[in-house]
Amino acid sequence: MQRKSFGNMQCPIARSLERVGEWWSILILRDCFYGLTRFDEFEKSLGIAPNMLTRRLNGLVEAGLLERRQYNEHPPRFEYVLTIRGRDFQPVLETLLVWGNKHFAPEGPSVVIIDRETGTVADPVLVDRTSGRPLSDPAFCTAPGPAADEAIRLRHARHRGPHAEA
Structure with missing residues (x-):
């Protein structure tokens, strides 16, 4: 059974999960923030099978979260460094x-x-940059953005009431 792709869905959460929704990917990113950059470091830290690690690293590179840089020519060896997207x-x-x-x-x-x-x-805590108030404040909710399709607009109208359309 083939896994459904979320990459083209309009939902920003679904699109994000397409890139990092697999637990190994999140743990690799965690290790990058702790300073790990090399295949053998990730393998040792995570106890992950080499073929799975290769797939996850390639996926994070393709998603633009990591950059692959060669640090040795013979044999070819690479390190994986966070991009701006990855640091975000x-x-x-x-x-x-x-x-x-x-x-x-x-x-x-x-x-x-x-x-x-x-x-x-x-x-x-997560806060609104403009007001400084925590996003957990009941005054905040999600609302359709300018690019929202009809399905997103309907979902928000059903679940948030009349003020969802901001």
């Missing part, structure tokens, strides 16, 4: 970290985000 994934990883610590770490957090200068543990 950092807040998603940090949000997953905080959510996982809150809901799935009964023993307590094993990884936290800290202020490098003070060592203070951060308590990150």
